Amino acid sequence: KQEVTQIPAALSVPEGENLVLNCSFTDSAIYNLQWFRQDPGKGLTSLLLIQSSQREQTSGRLNASLDKSSGRSTLYIAASQPGDSATYLCAVKRGSNDMRFGAGTRLTVKP
Amino acid sequence: DVKVTQSSRYLVKRTGEKVFLECVQDMDHENMFWYRQDPGLGLRLIYFSYDVKMKEKGDIPEGYSVSREKKERFSLILESASTNQTSMYLCASSTNQPQHFGDGTRLSIL
Numbered sequence: 001k002q003e004v005t006q007i008p009a010a011l012s013v014p015e016g017e018n019l020v021l022n023c024s025f026t027d028s029a030i031y032n033l034q035w036f037r038q039d040p041g042k043g044l045t046s047l048l049l050i051q052s053s054q055r056e057q058t059s060g061r062l063n064a065s066l067d068k069s070s071g072r073s074t075l076y077i078a079a080s081q082p083g084d085s086a087t088y089l090c091a092v093k094r095g096s097n098d099m100r101f102g103a104g105t106r107l108t109v110k111p
Numbered sequence: 112d113v114k115v116t117q118s119s120r121y122l123v124k125r126t127g128e129k130v131f132l133e134c135v136q137d138m139d140h141e142n143m144f145w146y147r148q149d150p151g152l153g154l155r156l157i158y159f160s161y162d163v164k165m166k167e168k169g170d171i172p173e174g175y176s177v178s179r180e181k182k183e184r185f186s187l188i189l190e191s192a193s194t195n196q197t198s199m200y201l202c203a204s205s206t207n208q209p210q211h212f213g214d215g216t217r218l219s220i221l
Contacts, residue, residue, distance in 0.1 A: 004153070034209060043115070043201055043212030044154075089153065093208070097142060097161065101153040 002027040004092055006102035013080055014110050021075040021105045023090035028068045031093040035064050035075050038087045080109045115213040117202050123219045130189040132216050134202030143185035144203040145177065160185055192220045
């Protein structure tokens with residue numbers, strides 16, 4: 001059974017810092033991995049999607065990497081801003097409608 | 112822009128009631144999903160549907176049923192609400208990926 005773990009559960013950093021969020025999964029037979037952002041009381045917004053054949057994806061200040069063999073992904077956020085404060089979730093897709101989500105990392109960026 | 116609309120943001124019901132949660136999407140997506148989100152557990156799939164009148168069980172279907180009579184609408188039904196069904200419920204839709212999510216319904220069962 002696929003398990004997805006995100007550590008740490010919460011992270012607080014000062015504005016301007018570069019930071020890394022971690023995601024690990026137990027079964028390397030995945031189609032893709034996705035990073036989402038969730039603001040308080042809201043649904044999930046897709047940030048980056050990495051196909052199983054890819055190593056990384058970039059969007060603006062965000063960079064996500066994927067190492068299938070070790071079952072790990074990282075989300076790198078450069079020059080963090082208070083507006084980046086949110087919960088970040090990763091999800092791995094195994095089948096056509098089978099996505100497994102981590103519990104998320106709650107990020108606080110202090111001004 | 113894709114819009115997934117959940118009919119209620121907050122809902123309070125009593126134990127034993129039959130509860131309906133509604134979700135509507137405006138992008139003609141084939142696939143629709145219901146998840147529940149609990150602290151420390153992430154999102155867990157309750158049911159999904161890949162076509163009108165079609166449904167498949169997810170990981171935690173017990174105590175729930177669904178209805179998809181029209182392509183744009185996917186309803187989650189709690190047959191007899193219990194306190195352990197207090198949670199945040201999220202609806203999503205997709206053609207392939209990514210899934211697009213609604214803002215959620217925070218349901219409290221008293």
